[in-house]
Amino acid sequence: MASDGGRKQFWKRSGAKVPGSIQHVYGAQHPPFDPLLHGTLVKPGSKPPTTPVKLKKVSTFQEFESNTSDAWDLGDDDDELLAIAAENLNTEVVMETAHKVIQNHSKLQEQHKFQEEHLQEEKQEEFAQLTSVACGDNRLVKSVSEGHTASSSDNASENSSMQRSQSLPQTSTLPLMSGMGDYNTSVTSALTEREASRLDKFKQLLAGPNTDLDKLRKLSWSGIPKRIRPIAWKLLSGYLPANVDRRESTLQRKRKEYFAFVEQYYDSRNDENHQDTYRQIHIDIPRMSPEVLRLQPKVTEIFERILFIWAIRHPASGYVQGINDLVTPFFVVFVCEYIEEEEVENFDVSRLPEEVLQNIEADSYWCMSKLLDGIQDNYTFAQPGIQKKVKMLEELVSRIDEQVHRHLDQHEVKYLQFAFRWMNNLLMREVPLRCTIRLWDTYQ
């Protein structure tokens, strides 16, 4: 948006960046401790393709690793984070955690998508078979298939799991939103206490007349409490001004602006020059996930409007499949702002007052728009942004896990074949929605 040019935006905080540059996609935009590292990551005008991650100043990967350990919701106390970093993440711990995540995930899937899960599993096995040939050490692949097959067998060990895995976003049987709560009832009181203190920190930070966005960003790195998330995302994306007094008027103006777009453009969706765009959106929305959203006509209408307006206002990329996935986290988070916790499961969006729905729609539009401003070259012709990011991933893997890299190479597996979607949909298809939302706390 031309009018927002000077503001801070998603993943794009050095003003000199070309549109679409996106170092921050990896969520490493805000390593908590090392401003030096951060500085080198976003050096404006740095050469694009080969090794944008210039870690010369950080001499070893281990150092890099300890600077960037993600701690999920473990809290933002430096001591705590340092303690984790000090553990040095030995493989066993990593694998145990990974195993746990996969287990939880597959449990959830079992409950909801029996058939699909079954198929996935076969596919995983196929993949496992495919990749395990001639691989001396196929630990990752192995644990994937084990995670799927053994998921129901050891519920008992659940409670004895270590704190680290408890700090992962909670799995839950509820279909859509409850799992996104920062802690649900099964969590111990100690964690609740910590959560309460985190909530206080956020509240304090937001209480002043001017919110310190850098502090907010830093605090958000370890996860934003559910209640705070809507406003935190709006602030961090640059949609809401840091100054409290200006917020309400900005919201009103932006919402009005959005609906003026709708009025101006939406009727043209069946015109000759726009019908291809609308047609594509219209066939994608009924097959998006999660199902809970897809099945509500009110929701699909909103998504269609948001996407159509965005597409025709951004002709360089237009609507590209996958962008629809990027509306979902915003929409879901902003819906949560208006509903009580108890109601969340099976929530029928049409029960919200029309005006509230309109606010959610406009807010989702603007925040998605901010996000896309920073990654537009993902979706322009030939998708250079994605090609570049997949190359970066390849480069990264070749440096930190040469064995995996060589294995893929030996079997003529191209990174583009499996990582394209990761980048194109910002992992929306790869991890459960609540995890994506948690990850996005760190992108903003």
Place this chain on the structure above:
Amino acid sequence: AVTADGEAAPRGCPKAPLDPDHLYNVLFVGDSHVGKTSFLYRLHADSFNPNLTATVGLDYRVKNLVVDNKRFALRLWDSAGQERYHSMTKQFFRKADGVVLMYDVTSQYSFCDVSYWLSCIQEAAEDGVAILLLGNKTDCAAERQVPTKDGQCLAKEHQLMFYECSAASGHNVLESMVSFSRLLKIREDELKNKAEEVPKAPQKKKSCCW
């Protein structure tokens, strides 16, 4: 096509339950929403899944078939139909031994785009790549916009194998893939024969340029 290069490397062939006699890469292309993913789902699970989301990038499945007492392993690459992804899809044409070009019999639009896809194949794939033209969604008889004979004519004109099928009902899904496997085998044999003739070719050429 099976190139010399393809034979030299084992092409990452999986130690599948059965070691296949023939392994082919098959790329599925065609407009968005014609049913490529549904077709593959049907082939794999023998059921229809109405809840499949739009494909992004590439996806793949392996299908093992026994045809004429030979074991075939088909590596089926599913692509995204939307135009923006075509440059990405094109990068994989060259690896393909066969291309399945799908349209939707209830959408004239998708049928018109078949010629566009054929030009992509011509441009990016190996010469002599086997092509199967598939008209999907025959179960939606009431909404049909593309008569069977139009598909047949187009296939004849471009010398393509042709089937109509339905991922929803299962009609012709396996049948078309079995026939296509045979075609792939024929093409492979042809190429092998050609490869043996190759050494003679340059000599002849030399003699005629002066």
